[in-house]
Amino acid sequence: MRTKSTLALLSGVSLAAIGVFSPAFAQDEPETSEEIVVTATGRAAAIQDVPLGVTAVSGEQLTNAGVQELRDVTQLAPSFQLGTGQSIAASTARIRGIGTGGDNVGFESAVGIFIDGVYRARAGAALADLPDVERIEVLRGPQGTLFGRNTSAGAISVVSAGPDFEPGMYIEGMFGLDDLEEAGLRTGVNIAASDSLAFRLDGAIRARSGYITDLISGDDLNTRDRWTARGQMEWDISPDASLRVIIDAAESDEVCCGVTPFLYGSTQAAVTAIVGPAGTPAINPEGRFMTVTGALPGLPSLGPGLPAQPQTEARDFSDVTEDLGFSAQLDWDVGGMNLTSITAYRDWQQTRGQDIDFNLIDIAYRDGVEVGVENFTQEFRLQGEAGRLNWLAGLFYSDETVTNNDRIRIGAHANLFANALAQGGTAPLAAIGGPAGGCQLFDSGAPNAEPDSIPSFFYCVSDNPATPVVFDPNPALANFYLQGNVAGAGQQRDDWQADTQSWSIFTHNEVDLSDRLVLTLGGRYTSETKDVTADLLSVSPACDALRAIEIGTDPFFGGAADGVGFIEVLQSTASAGGLMNIACSPAVNPMANGHWEGSSEENEFSGTISLAYHLSDDVMLYGGYSRGYKAGGYNLDRQGMALRPDTTSAATLNIEQTHFDPEFTDAYEIGLKSTVLGGTTTLNLSAFYQQIHDYQLNAFNGFNFITRNVPEVISQGAELELSSSPMEGLTISGGVSYIDAFFDSEVRFNPLTAGLGASDPNAVFSGDPLALSPEWTATAAIAYEMPLGNDMRALFYLDGRWNSEYRTQTLGRDPLGRTDNQAYAVFNGRIGLGPEDERWSVEFWGRNLADEFYYVGAFQATLQNTYVIYPSEPQTYGVTLRARY
Structure with missing residues (x-):
């Protein structure tokens, strides 16, 4: 059954969620509706009529919350999490506790990210500052019949603001008033060339000091220094066809990602003996400091077994990214059918350094690592209605090239x-x-x-x-x-390249079995071929x-x-992997030197089926099953081979040792969506059970980073979401999620520690919770817009996210659980003042208002048994000035 508002939406009316003080320039107001509209099903639909778990966050709420990039959306969506590990490229998105570690570019993400319908191949490639956004949709559970690219855990869809046929412009400046002194400028202009042709240009720059200090040089780490530029064209070719073209570029030149020492182990005595007490600063995580190896003079030979060490440069955590993209979307009404074509090309490149011993001592470092993801995608969708059937059919093609040129070098100490x-x-x-x-x-x-x-x-x-x-x-x-x-x-030239060609056909269909009962059927066939080559050269x-x-x-x-x-x-x-690993780490073992080639091919089906029953115009029950699929691939790292320090023959190695199998998800979900209290409030509930087969896990096993497929992982739980406008000017939203995500299989990553049984640090055991997945999460946001008279108004906004305790590590976890996060909450707020016509505004804001401290991640430093953590960002606050015409 379709509500009247839904029928209006399907005819072309689109409205984002309620909000205030949009930074976009003035536009004609759309028709009013009490429904939030999403395009999660490939066509415009009221979110209350979509039979799956979807969180929609409006552009206004994103602005109020100070969201600048996708990592910030974590604050507003309880079942979603996006975090960064050892670099921007190592970012990982998770939905319902399920994600794929981003510490190897050979892994595709279990959570797909789409910006204006274009797939971003890796989470790290989507972390540039966001453009002006109409809304962000978080789809929970496997997706394979709605988007071009299939995903096994969920999808993030970002819908940006496009050109308008009324001229306008905006400018906003942001100034931090705290120690980080963040500053940013965003501006844009809308040009209407004619009644059928419009252009839009947007640009932004942002800079910020770092919140981690190197005690040796005094320099900051975890800085911000980035710019973005975006040009768009909207051409109404005819009453039945339109074309939107987007060209965008972004660049960042930052220092990322620093750590702080948390628990010193026995190996720290060796560090202190070599570099002195400066290498072992007092533990003070909330102080957010570390030591980075500075430039070293040449060290003379200290004996027959120790060669003279040459002069070395200071180690660093430089992280430079360049992103360039083009997309063209054609929408055409062909005889009552809607044809959509999205053609896109993206090129993302990263160059970084890393002091991988995370200490003043110079044990090992990365020198000019280069990572690249280049892909071309073409998607066709055809959608129409025939009686009680609303059908959609699609075709998707992707040609992707991934490169990883690693340079892990041995240090002077x-x-x-x-x-x-x-x-x-x-x-x-x-x-x-x-x-x-x-x-x-x-x-x-x-x-x-x-x-x-x-x-x-x-x-x-x-x-x-x-x-x-x-x-x-x-x-x-x-x-x-x-x-x-x-x-x-060490590694002089470890050059990897993986070429992936993928094509798929998919369909998503809604059948009105009666006025109140809707059946959804979708299916997808995917064919994927991967070819990998490696040219490896290491000296040790x-x-x-x-x-x-x-x-x-x-x-x-x-x-x-x-x-x-x-x-x-x-x-x-030595308790940190043993002397063998220090003398001859698999990361630099020359036994893997040479040219390697491999290939794999997969042909898989996935799909969905669900039933939705409308008890009334305001209440819908639904239930369904989805089969998710994520392709296998190759771990682009010599450590992925069966290398150990005692490997004596290259004949024992082969490229297939780096291969991992595809990942599948069987997901079941039931839910209720309701509109209550006279249409002012939506209350949605869902319960889910997901069984992930051959879960792809990349982890350090004491010797090297290897990839294993964990046979079974379970994610189960329930979610509640609320959105309400109980009175004029007041908007309340929030959600609670209970997620029980755990390993349902035992897998040992290192045979040499398997004899330790249940205390094996290099194993996952059935019943162990997944890292970075709290059982309970709650989010809430409240915005109140109050008229002040004289055509002025004030905005008061507050949001918060609370997490229960959770693990920050998979392997090598502190046996006493000291690196686990305890429960914590983060709050953001904003107070604004401006005229009713929104021509200008002044807003004072604060992030992490209570200065809550928590661990973004934790691990044992390379070749040491000292635990280090990625610390959270401190409290920040500042002012934003906006003007628009």
Whole structure:
């Protein structure tokens, strides 16, 4: 059954949600309606008639909440979360607790992001500042029959403001009054060339100091420095056809993403021994500081096993992105059928550096990493009505090229760090007759006759291949040390490229079985081909020396007599992955050098079926099932191969070890949508159960980042949403979600720690909750627009988001749960003053009003057992001035 308002909407009337002080220039007011309109089903429809979970946020509310990019939408949509990890490219979007880690560009997102109908291939590629927005729609659950690109967890649809056939312009300046001194300028102009041709130009710049301080240089991290530009054309070709063309560009040159130390582990003693107390600042997470490796003079050789280290430059967290795009959307009424064609091209590039030991010590770093995502998409949709059938059919094609040119290099202190850990790990041997100062992996002292003044690690453990309990060394190994690495060794050229061609046909149909009962049927067939190539070159003398030992004839070094004893000794000597990983990390192991090629092909069906029953014009019940699909792919990282420090033959490696299988979702949902209290209030409820098969998880297992498909993951729960206008000028909205997202399978990522059983830090267990997924989330927003007389009015706005406690890590979690977030709430507010005609306004705003502190993420620093966190942004406040004509 269609309400009268819905029929009006389907005839072409479109209205965003209620709001105030829109930053857009003046336009003719649309027809009034109590319905919020979305295009979530491929055609304009009242949100209360759409039989699926949808959150719609208006442009006015986005402005009031200070939303500048998609990460900020988290504040307004309880089942949605978008966060950033080690870089902008590592951003991850989650809906109902389900998302795909963005720390490898080879992964597609489980949550699709569409801006004006154009698919953004990765979440990080959609984090430029938003243009003027009419609304943002958050679709919960698998989507495969409504948009060009299929997604397994949900979709975000951003609908921007287009050109208008009335001239106008706007300008707004934003000034932060806090320590970060944020400043920004946005401006735009609308040009009506004729009754059928209009243009719109928008541009913005924004800058801000960082909220994390490097204690060594005093420089800021997590800064903002970006600009965006957008040009649009709207051409009404005829009464039946229109064309909208958009060209946009954006660039950012920022410092991202810093951490702060949270829990020091045993390896911190080695850090302090090498760089002094400056490398171990007092723990104070809310102080938001860290230490970054500065420029180092050349370090002389300290012995036969330690080469001279060249002068090095300061490490950094530079993060530069460039984004360019073009799209053309043709809408054409062809004999009563609506044809939509969207042609788009996008090119997103990132260059970044990273001090990946996250400390003053120089163990390892990234040097000029280059990531690129280039894609061309073409979508056709044809929609029409035939009696009781409202049908839609579509065709989608995508040609995508992803590149990842990584440069993980070894730092100047790597050899010293390995020695410090080796000596610390073998010092207990002194109690049973061993050397008082422990033993070294690399020789740093002039050798004496027999044995060396500081014996080798191999000498100390030579007759004890399991654990160093009995000191009974082999004199022949007293002076046997590994050859050391030189700063700058490691990946010299790890170049990956993945080419994906995808096409699909889809259909989404609504059948009025009666005046009140509507059946929705949709289906999709997707064919996807991926071709991957890799040209890898890494240099590591320590890896070469270790491999030479492993292929020797001594049973201790690799013969059948000792099994994996040698590996276990090296693994256990340092608690952060073992000395093996420090001497020869899989990230730099030359065994993977060479040219690699691989390909895969998938052909899959997905779809949806649901029933919606209108109890009345104001109440609808619905229930349905959806099958979601997300393609498999390749982990574009040499660490994704079956590499370990003791790998002795390239014949054991192949490109298919980086491959991961597709992900599928079986989702069930029931819900109620109602309009109550005389049409002033909407109250919507939904309950869902989602079973994700072969969930794609990329995680660090103590040796390397590898990808595994977790056989089963469950996401289940319930959601409530409310929107109300109980009196003139007052708008209230909010939502509550209960989401129980957990692993329903056990998967161990590192065989060497599997013997630890339930305490294995490199495993996920059935029943473990997914990281970054609170069980309870509540959001609320209230806006009151009060007339002041003399044609003036005031705006009072407040919003908040509350999360229950949740984990911030998947693998390597602190066993005491200290890196978990406790429950917290974040509030934003705004007070505005301006005339009734909205020609200008002055607004004072604040974000994170209570200065709430929480962990955006947590992990163990590279090759260390020290926990670091990504801290939240502090309280900020400022003023915005707007004017428009």
